[in-house]
Amino acid sequence: MDIKVAIKERHSVRQFKTLPVSAEAKERLNALIKECNAESGLNIQLILDDSECFDTFLAHYGKFQNANNYIAMVGNKSIENLEEKCGYFGQKLVLEAQMLGLNTCWVAGTYGKGKCKANKNAGEKIVCVIALGYGESNGKPHKSKPVSKLCTVPTAEMPDWFKEGLEAAILAPTALNQQKFTVSLAGNDAVIKAKSGAMTKLDLGIVKYNFEAASGHKSK
Numbered sequence: 603m604d605i606k607v608a609i610k611e612r613h614s615v616r617q618f619k620t621l622p623v624s625a626e627a628k629e630r631l632n633a634l635i636k637e638c639n640a641e642s643g644l645n646i647q648l649i650l651d652d653s654e655c656f657d658t659f660l661a662h663y664g665k666f667q668n669a670n671n672y673i674a675m676v677g678n679k680s681i682e683n684l685e686e687k688c689g690y691f692g693q694k695l696v697l698e699a700q701m702l703g704l705n706t707c708w709v710a711g712t713y714g715k716g717k718c719k720a721n722k723n724a725g726e727k728i729v730c731v732i733a734l735g736y737g738e739s740n741g742k743p744h745k746s747k748p749v750s751k752l753c754t755v756p757t758a759e760m761p762d763w764f765k766e767g768l769e770a771a772i773l774a775p776t777a778l779n780q781q782k783f784t785v786s787l788a789g790n791d792a793v794i795k796a797k798s799g800a801m802t803k804l805d806l807g808i809v810k811y812n813f814e815a816a817s818g819h820k821s822k
Contacts, residue, residue, distance in 0.1 A: 608700040613741025615705035616666030617667040638691040645676040658714040673732040688706040688729040689807020705737030767817030774812040777801035
């Protein structure tokens with residue numbers, strides 16, 4: 603499975619089987635986490651076999667089942683664009699997990715922040731977590747806004763790379779499926795901006811990673 607297939611096939615999953623994450627998947631995820639931390643300055647951590655983080659009323663309300671494994675997106679509060687960075691590098695890990703046969707779900711509120719096993723250094727905070735494991739299903743595609751609501755560039759004026767990136771951006775998971783972002787073209791550069799609202803900065807990072815991974819072009 604390549605990255606473009608992973609983007610298309612990855613959907614949010616909240617019910618997992620009780621199977622442990624394979625040793626190979628654990629090794630590859632931890633290796634990528636190390637790379638992401640070195641590049642971003644974040645303190646991302648893979649937490650396995652923790653039955654407490656999602657043992658909360660909100661988690662049960664959110665219909666999580668056997669969510670015993672997760673990636674904790676942790677970073678220092680002083681990091682510029684902390685939420686966006688967590689979204690960007692978190693989505694990189696989400697798609698790696700997809701290619702390893704794992705299912706995932708971004709979680710910002712419906713988990714026990716006080717029960718999360720991630721280590722925090724002075725000045726750090728847990729921005730969100732990403733539940734992962736072998737899903738009871740592969741999830742379902744989310745409904746997307748029409749292209750005209752997310753991008754004002756006429757289709758005839760879109761370079762092929764921009765079309766591929768835009769399609770991937772539209773498939774990106776966002777909080778409550780709100781898709782509060784816009785994608786535009788400035789010369790030969792893609793410009794992706796977040797609108798105001800809860801979790802939109804985190805969403806922006808996720809959308810940017812999808813766009814860049816599919817198009818092969820950096821975004822602004």
